Amino acid sequence: xxxxxxxxxxxxxxxxxxxxxxxxxxxxxxxxxxxxxxxxxxxxxxxxxxxxxxxxxxxxxxxxxxxxxxxxxxxxxxxxxxxxxxxxxxxxxxxxxxxxxxxxxxxxxxxxxxxxxxxxxxxxxxxxxxxxxxxxxxxxxxxxxxxxxxxxxxxxxxxxxxxxxxxxxxxxxxxxxxxxxxxxxxxxxxxxxxxxxxxxxxxxxxxxxxxxxxxxxxxxxxxxxxxxxxxxxxxxxxxxxxxxxxxxxxxxxxxxxxxxxxxxxxxxxxxxxxxxxxxxxxxxxxxxxxxxxxxxxxxxxxxxxx
Amino acid sequence: xxxxxxxxxxxxxxxxxxxxxxxxxxxxxxxxxxxxxxxxxxxxxxxxxxxxxxxxxxxxxxxxxxxxxxxxxxxxxxxxxxxxxxxxxxxxxxxxxxxxxxxxxxxxxxxxxxxxxxxxxxxxxxxxxxxxxxxxxxxxxxxxxxxxxxxxxxxxxxxxxxxxxxxxxxxxxxxxxxxxxxxxxxxxxxxxxxxxxxxxxxxxxxxxxxxxxxxxxxxxxxxxxxxxxxxxxxxxxxxxxxxxxxxxxxxxxxxxxxxxxxxxxxxxxxxxxxxxxxxxxxxxxxxxxxxxxxxxxxxxxxxxxxxxxxxxxxxxxxxxxxxxxxxxxxxxxxxxxxxxxxxxxxxxxxxxxxxxxxxxxxxxx
Numbered sequence: 001x002x003x004x005x006x007x008x009x010x011x012x013x014x015x016x017x018x019x020x021x022x023x024x025x026x027x028x029x030x031x032x033x034x035x036x037x038x039x040x041x042x043x044x045x046x047x048x049x050x051x052x053x054x055x056x057x058x059x060x061x062x063x064x065x066x067x068x069x070x071x072x073x074x075x076x077x078x079x080x081x082x083x084x085x086x087x088x089x090x091x092x093x094x095x096x097x098x099x100x101x102x103x104x105x106x107x108x109x110x111x112x113x114x115x116x117x118x119x120x121x122x123x124x125x126x127x128x129x130x131x132x133x134x135x136x137x138x139x140x141x142x143x144x145x146x147x148x149x150x151x152x153x154x155x156x157x158x159x160x161x162x163x164x165x166x167x168x169x170x171x172x173x174x175x176x177x178x179x180x181x182x183x184x185x186x187x188x189x190x191x192x193x194x195x196x197x198x199x200x201x202x203x204x205x206x207x208x209x210x211x212x213x214x215x216x217x218x219x220x221x222x223x224x225x226x227x228x229x230x231x232x233x234x235x236x237x238x239x240x241x242x243x244x245x246x247x248x249x250x251x252x253x254x255x256x257x258x259x260x261x262x263x264x265x266x267x268x269x270x271x272x273x274x275x276x277x278x279x280x281x282x283x284x285x286x287x288x289x290x291x292x293x294x295x296x297x298x299x300x301x302x303x304x305x306x
Numbered sequence: 307x308x309x310x311x312x313x314x315x316x317x318x319x320x321x322x323x324x325x326x327x328x329x330x331x332x333x334x335x336x337x338x339x340x341x342x343x344x345x346x347x348x349x350x351x352x353x354x355x356x357x358x359x360x361x362x363x364x365x366x367x368x369x370x371x372x373x374x375x376x377x378x379x380x381x382x383x384x385x386x387x388x389x390x391x392x393x394x395x396x397x398x399x400x401x402x403x404x405x406x407x408x409x410x411x412x413x414x415x416x417x418x419x420x421x422x423x424x425x426x427x428x429x430x431x432x433x434x435x436x437x438x439x440x441x442x443x444x445x446x447x448x449x450x451x452x453x454x455x456x457x458x459x460x461x462x463x464x465x466x467x468x469x470x471x472x473x474x475x476x477x478x479x480x481x482x483x484x485x486x487x488x489x490x491x492x493x494x495x496x497x498x499x500x501x502x503x504x505x506x507x508x509x510x511x512x513x514x515x516x517x518x519x520x521x522x523x524x525x526x527x528x529x530x531x532x533x534x535x536x537x538x539x540x541x542x543x544x545x546x547x548x549x550x551x552x553x554x555x556x557x558x559x560x561x562x563x564x565x566x567x568x569x570x571x572x573x574x575x576x577x578x579x580x581x582x583x584x585x586x587x588x589x590x591x592x593x594x595x596x597x598x599x600x601x602x603x604x605x606x607x608x609x610x611x612x613x614x615x616x617x618x619x620x621x622x623x624x625x626x627x628x629x630x631x632x633x634x635x636x637x638x639x640x641x642x643x644x645x646x647x648x649x650x651x652x653x654x655x656x657x658x659x660x661x662x663x664x665x666x667x668x669x670x671x
Binding site: 057063064066 | 509
């Protein structure tokens with residue numbers, strides 16, 4: 001090999017090293033809604049995946065090693081926070097052996113930061129009340145407005161990790177906020193006739209949505225969080241529902257449809273399946289189509305119960 | 307001051323810390339001072355008509371375990387497990403881990419080695435009340451617990467393939483540690499090689515195939531080793547992950563000693579089990595197993611089989627879990643010898659109560 005060609009090789013290697021690596025941020029999240037928001041904010045600079053499929057109960061995702069493998073090279077991991085993913089994420093994150101996304105690292109994000117958390121327990125917290133969430137209700141992503149908080153937070157995180165594209169992240173987050181603001185006005189308009197209507201939900205995971213749109217959560221299909229319903233409880237609840245005129249029972253794809261339908265039948269109402277998480281049903285492809293579908297389903301459900 | 311009293315005092319101090327942290331504004335101790343603390347407890351009622359040992363029929367406090375875990379600093383996490391039964395208390399595990407090295411999970415301290423499948427389980431997580439017979443004849447009924455270091459490397463292969471290497475302290479054989487690794491030679495570093503492969507068959511089902519080798523030098527001039535192979539098929543329907551599913555699992559372990567031309571197969575055995583989840587609160591299981599050249603340690607552990615030699619056993623159980631934190635398990639086990647001549651039988655019915663309070667880390671998949 002001549003000196004010239006050897007020097008050319010060295011020069012080529014130095015040039016290659018000087019060229020920045022392709023700047024896509026690999027983002028993973030514990031929930032489809034967070035992956036959806038991350039994709040909006042990140043745009044072309046981000047590829048986002050969710051470890052929990054929307055039709056999986058986010059409390060009980062099996063901590064399969066394949067999930068650890070899936071985030072082995074992630075640059076960012078977005079946890080829903082408030083211990084919703086606490087039953088599996090403490091295995092998956094360390095198991096990924098990815099120092100960039102360990103708790104406390106720059107790439108680990110608690111998406112609940114900045115969110116106004118409902119149902120923070122006061123006084124003693126005890127498992128006599130079932131599988132309680134000691135830090136408050138973690139299902140904040142059912143309020144569209146909370147996703148604006150998440151989007152702004154993610155824009156800051158992405159900008160810190162990828163300053164070259166900070167302007168794009170800020171612009172995308174602003175665009176997301178505006179689209180959510182416009183969509184929220186549309187949903188509020190459609191939901192206005194339902195204001196004050198009572199509902200029963202399978203689990204206490206719809207409170208933020210109810211608060212936003214003025215629905216009243218009358219009770220739950222499960223007697224306590226994480227405790228399956230028994231026939232006596234269903235009968236007693238049905239009687240209370242009939243007395244109070246509650247006709248609509250909502251449940252998610254990962255909950256017991258039979259128990260929800262039994263309760264609705266006893267209460268002479270309707271049981272309706274809705275996706276609380278993106279991906280829960282085929283119509284819920286992202287956060288916007290998810291709320292579109294929930295709103296239209298509720299309007300139809302209350303139309304039927306008349 | 308006895309070791310048991312020291313452990314008891316330490317545990318009491320841990321329970322006092324939350325009180326200090328929860329005090330009003332004058333407290334100088336924040337919640338940062340509190341590790342996550344949890345406790346599990348196992349109570350057993352056993353009816354064993356073939357056994358004559360005192361206490362083999364009746365109630366027993368099987369074991370309680372207190373676990374603590376907390377972040378030390380941005381680099382390390384420290385965990386400890388302290389177990390006690392009616393007669394003693396021990397620091398079963400105390401180890402630090404770090405995930406700061408890309409691709410590698412590093413562990414140092416006293417812990418269960420990453421050998422096979424059943425050997426990595428804590429007692430309260432056993433799928434059957436009685437551990438497989440081969441465990442107590444190979445690495446120990448509760449796995450190989452020893453001081454050492456382990457590094458688990460997630461290989462860059464397209465499926466989950468983890469290679470774990472471990473090095474441990476020299477240790478003599480006893481009922482908890484059947485392996486003689488007691489050579490005082492400087493080049494005696496008992497070591498572990500464990501390969502774990504896991505693939506998703508579909509979104510609900512996984513297949514895991516593993517192999518393990520635990521080897522060291524004994525004070526008898528021989529190398530002592532246990533080799534293991536394990537296969538697990540597991541189904542957890544994603545839409546009903548806490549309501550249905552099943553686990554089909556099998557392991558084979560072989561304990562040997564060798565040096566030069568000497569090779570002794572000391573004992574070997576296998577088990578195959580199937581567990582099914584019928585609903586959120588109900589599990590059932592069936593297991594068959596066989597062990598060769600088995601030695602019983604029932605005087606040390608009343609759930610062990612009383613039989614020795616060539617032993618076969620079948621077990622069936624049903625478990626009720628009213629929540630994730632309590633379990634009632636009813637199990638029947640029928641063991642018999644196949645040593646030639648009249649068969650000896652050990653059959654028993656067991657009812658186990660299993661409780662968890664406080665913080666408990668998720669069980670491995």
